[in-house]
Amino acid sequence: MTRSVHIMNQENVNATLTVAVPAARVFAVLADPASHAAIDGTGWVQEAVNQAPLTEVGQIFRMDMHHADHPDGDYRVVNKVQVLDPPRAIGWLTGYDKGDGQLEFGGWIWRYDLTPLGPSKTEVTLTYDWSAVPDSVRAYLRFPPFGPDHLINSLRHLAELVPGR
Structure with missing residues (x-):
């Protein structure tokens, strides 16, 4: 397993890890919202409310979250699939339900880019981009x-989870 962490600029950060697993298997785990709590590196993601696999751009999926500094502690986010290119890329915007059925997204995106390095090895780059967040x-x-x-x-966490799937 090789890794690197980069801060590209003031608007996004990414990290890269090479895993000994085919890209299609890595993608399948990322496209399964039920696996996101196990992947999360902060411990904030608690449970997928919507557990259907991510299969199309525009698809909405919700996550129950917890953060000690959040006013409510426990809260729910709404994610909207923004990028879906199996098995090479998947990404989503994060936002919230305003309570009246309207969804609002803050402008940040989580994106995974998968580069096959042979039949059983994949370079995975995770990018968090907040360049579209308004002032x-x-x-x-x-x-x-x-x-x-x-x-x-x-x-x-992803590298530990994928081989068992």
Whole structure:
């Protein structure tokens, strides 16, 4: 397993890890919302509310979350699939339900890019990009909202999870 962590600029951060698993198997785990709590490097993701596999751009899936600094502690996010290119890329915007059926997204995206390095090896790059976050959100949220180890921890969890799937 090789790894690297990069801060590309002020607007996004990424990490890369090579895993000894075919890209299609890695993609299948990432496209399964039920696996996201096990992958998460912060411990904030608790459980997938919607457990259907991610199969199309625009698909909505919700996650129950917990963060000690959140006003409610427990909360729910709404994710919208933004990128879906099996088995090479998957990504989603994160937001919330405004309570009236309207969804609002904050402008940040989670994206995984998978590069096959042969039949049973894949380079996985996880990118967190907040370049589209408006100033009104930046006024009360710090970006990125997690420490530098979060992305590589998530990739390590993914690497541990995938072989068993």
